[in-house]
Amino acid sequence: MAEEIKEESQNKEEQSSISDCEKQRDEYLDGWKRAKADLLNYKKDESKRFEAIIRFANEAIVKDLVTVLDSFDLALNTLGGDEEFKTQKGLYLIRRQLEDIMKLSGLERVIISVGQPFDPGLQEAVAEVESDKASGAIIEEVEKGYTLHGKLIRSARVKVAK
Amino acid sequence: MAKILGIDLGTTNSAMAIIEAGEPKILENSEGNRTTPSVVAISKSNERLVGLLAKRQSVVNPKNTISSVKRLIGRNFEDKEVQRDKSWLPFDIQKSSTGGVEIKMADRWYKPEEISAMVLAKIKADAEAKIGEKIEEAVITVPAYFDDSQRQATKNAGEIAGLKVRRIINEPTAAALAYGLNKQKNEQIVVYDFGGGTFDISVLEVGDETVEVKSTGGDTHLGGDDFDRKIIEHLISEYKKQEGIDISSDPLALQRLKEAAERAKHELSTVFESEINLPYITSGASGPKHFLLKLTRAKLEELIKAEIERSIELVEKTIKEAGFKPSDIDEVVMVGGQTRMPAIQEAVKKFFNKEPHKGINPDEVVAAGAAIQAGIFQGDVKDVLLLDVIPLTLGIETYGGVATPILEKNTTIPTQKSQVFSTAADNQTSVEIHILQGERSMASDNKTLAKFILDGVPPSPRGIPQIEVSFDIDADGILNVSAKDKASGKSQSVRIEASTQLSKDDIEKLKQEAAGHSEEDKRKKELAETKNHAEQTIYLAEKSVREAGDKIPAELKDAINQKTEKLKTSIHQSQNIEEIKSAASELSLELQKIGQIMYGQNKEGGEEQKPPQQ
Numbered sequence A: 001m002a003e004e005i006k007e008e009s010q011n012k013e014e015q016s017s018i019s020d021c022e023k024q025r026d027e028y029l030d031g032w033k034r035a036k037a038d039l040l041n042y043k044k045d046e047s048k049r050f051e052a053i054i055r056f057a058n059e060a061i062v063k064d065l066v067t068v069l070d071s072f073d074l075a076l077n078t079l080g081g082d083e084e085f086k087t088q089k090g091l092y093l094i095r096r097q098l099e100d101i102m103k104l105s106g107l108e109r110v111i112i113s114v115g116q117p118f119d120p121g122l123q124e125a126v127a128e129v130e131s132d133k134a135s136g137a138i139i140e141e142v143e144k145g146y147t148l149h150g151k152l153i154r155s156a157r158v159k160v161a162k
Numbered sequence B: 001m002a003k004i005l006g007i008d009l010g011t012t013n014s015a016m017a018i019i020e021a022g023e024p025k026i027l028e029n030s031e032g033n034r035t036t037p038s039v040v041a042i043s044k045s046n047e048r049l050v051g052l053l054a055k056r057q058s059v060v061n062p063k064n065t066i067s068s069v070k071r072l073i074g075r076n077f078e079d080k081e082v083q084r085d086k087s088w089l090p091f092d093i094q095k096s097s098t099g100g101v102e103i104k105m106a107d108r109w110y111k112p113e114e115i116s117a118m119v120l121a122k123i124k125a126d127a128e129a130k131i132g133e134k135i136e137e138a139v140i141t142v143p144a145y146f147d148d149s150q151r152q153a154t155k156n157a158g159e160i161a162g163l164k165v166r167r168i169i170n171e172p173t174a175a176a177l178a179y180g181l182n183k184q185k186n187e188q189i190v191v192y193d194f195g196g197g198t199f200d201i202s203v204l205e206v207g208d209e210t211v212e213v214k215s216t217g218g219d220t221h222l223g224g225d226d227f228d229r230k231i232i233e234h235l236i237s238e239y240k241k242q243e244g245i246d247i248s249s250d251p252l253a254l255q256r257l258k259e260a261a262e263r264a265k266h267e268l269s270t271v272f273e274s275e276i277n278l279p280y281i282t283s284g285a286s287g288p289k290h291f292l293l294k295l296t297r298a299k300l301e302e303l304i305k306a307e308i309e310r311s312i313e314l315v316e317k318t319i320k321e322a323g324f325k326p327s328d329i330d331e332v333v334m335v336g337g338q339t340r341m342p343a344i345q346e347a348v349k350k351f352f353n354k355e356p357h358k359g360i361n362p363d364e365v366v367a368a369g370a371a372i373q374a375g376i377f378q379g380d381v382k383d384v385l386l387l388d389v390i391p392l393t394l395g396i397e398t399y400g401g402v403a404t405p406i407l408e409k410n411t412t413i414p415t416q417k418s419q420v421f422s423t424a425a426d427n428q429t430s431v432e433i434h435i436l437q438g439e440r441s442m443a444s445d446n447k448t449l450a451k452f453i454l455d456g457v458p459p460s461p462r463g464i465p466q467i468e469v470s471f472d473i474d475a476d477g478i479l480n481v482s483a484k485d486k487a488s489g490k491s492q493s494v495r496i497e498a499s500t501q502l503s504k505d506d507i508e509k510l511k512q513e514a515a516g517h518s519e520e521d522k523r524k525k526e527l528a529e530t531k532n533h534a535e536q537t538i539y540l541a542e543k544s545v546r547e548a549g550d551k552i553p554a555e556l557k558d559a560i561n562q563k564t565e566k567l568k569t570s571i572h573q574s575q576n577i578e579e580i581k582s583a584a585s586e587l588s589l590e591l592q593k594i595g596q597i598m599y600g601q602n603k604e605g606g607e608e609q610k611p612p613q614q
Helices: A002-056 A059-079 A086-104 B052-056 B080-086 B112-131 B148-160 B171-178 B224-243 B251-267 B297-303 B305-321 B342-352 B365-378 B504-516 B518-551 B554-573 B577-598
Strands: A107-110 A123-129 A138-143 A145-148 A151-154 A156-161 B004-008 B013-020 B023-026 B040-042 B048-050 B093-095 B101-105 B108-110 B137-142 B164-170 B187-194 B199-206 B211-219 B273-284 B287-296 B331-335 B394-398 B402-407 B415-421 B431-437 B447-454 B467-473 B479-485 B491-496
Touching (some): A059 A086, A059 A145, A059 A151, A059 B273, A059 B287, A123 A138, A123 B052, B004 B112, B004 B365, B023 B365, B040 B101, B040 B112, B101 B112, B137 B171, B137 B365, B164 B365, B171 B187, B171 B365, B187 B305, B199 B305, B224 B251, B224 B287, B224 B305, B297 B305, B402 B415, B402 B518, B431 B479, B447 B491, B504 B518, B518 B577, B554 B577
Parallel strands (some): A123 A156, B004 B137, B187 B331
Antiparallel strands (some): A145 A151, B004 B013, B040 B048, B199 B211, B394 B402, B415 B467
């Protein structure tokens, strides 16, 4: 009798150590699967990130070059917009050359027409002025806005009607 | 399991991060930026705008554009800070029925927590869009000096935004977490947080699993924006001196100058001189005027010297309040974009006589720390899954006593890597695999872990046998090294139990030794490689002379033999790399003549047609 009880308790012990093992096995297998899945997902994310990096790697330099386009715009404005004058035409062409190169890298100008309502998604208001236009309408584009592969990298600066 | 978001809810900008594979990762917002302006507005067309969009229309809608709400949250209207800020905040505030603050936006009065909630709601939505999962919980940071009411209000803001706030943690504590300093025992830490608009100092004490704030200090109205303003003022006055024109009243010129000043400030953290070049800044009586001025780092530092000195005085005061001396401080952590400035780093380093922690982006370190706290709640940082790295490089000795690394230090284990080597002499039938640990270039300077011999390599000319050596290290750091001759299939291996069993001090010592000797080691390695290369040339010379036999004139043979002897002597006796190199190149020049003769190209007067060397 006593032996039987002993055997039974031994059995129970074995049972519980087996179930412990099973629990551990499941936990480890789960951890392993997760680690493997994490790696695969990481690889997928990484390839997406690489794409983004390639697309936007030149964002900083394009952003800096946009200020050069601004300077050209200011120069052309100051000299008068007439393309027929020699200096202006030269300047105008250099500006276009620069912008064309930047376009190849994904730069696009944000087109704004006077009178359209101000949209803070694409524009930054720098001043409010009295005007006969409807309140909140754009009166003047002070600096052009640009996108790079669809991402706004510089909002247009505009004056808005009071 | 759903991710918990870590949020740094700042006065001017906010940032967010999650834990991914155990590491904090900053999430970009919907505009693609890593920080979001803490600005909320109701536009003229009655739209609610948050972040950059709100900021873009602030000029034309100042009354309904709310910023710096963190200065008001959880405060009483009668607080002197609120009364002071009231004078310069562009929007209207009033006393609420409970004595708190209310802010007017469009035609409604809002509580500060409602405004903060709008920022948090955008952050939540952008994070969900970015990771493609719903986010329900968050850890939000607040300044260490925030009282219960301010903390509660911040927590409420989170709840209004639909986030269950798992914990409000202190910004300096988050920064310390990001640097892993919570694992230290009984250390005093100073967090120096120089942001855009505020300057905070915190003295922390790390005990067992706890981080206690011992004292806080700073100036809520001192920041990088003050630096920008100083630069702009300087530029305006210089331009006035130079051109006699005051551009401070021209809003567009001022805007361009502001951007250029900011850029120059950033540039001057890495270079010593920056040119501010703004063509057509304005037009004078005599036509267009350009802005061209140089700003040096020295000038910049002179402009903001008083601010830096003041910040150090405040540090001194705060440490004193905590009951410490500067020498009691074990770690210094830098937070806030302005701490990139070398002059600030220098001043802090000088004061503490200690290198501050600054490896993590100072704009993102608080959000990263919040994410780490979130990760602890998530249970991502489980001990079972913690993977170790090898502390020191493992490799083998190759020809000339050079240590060739196989597994570089900091490689995550378990891992396996193999590389194919060959023999150094003709008919070599055995190779010795000498396993090394350490960062030095020469085998003899590293630690020997084991040596074994692989024999039975079939006799063949040097460089022909392919012996694959593989290092396999398991999760417990047990290293198995095996070498296998690909031709005969013979292999030999050794098992090293204690490859990572070095104390932290040992590892540090070895690393420092390696760093200290890096120049000398480089030279030794180069010498070994040069000798190695020279011996190959000798081998080639002897082989060519033997094979060419009578096909080449005796005088060339003599010349080659003589140059060979000379090179041999210099290999054995000289430690001068240049000398060996020149002897080797003399020999290879002679050798090229063999080729010219053999191919019958050495016509009369054909001396000029020497083929290019190598």
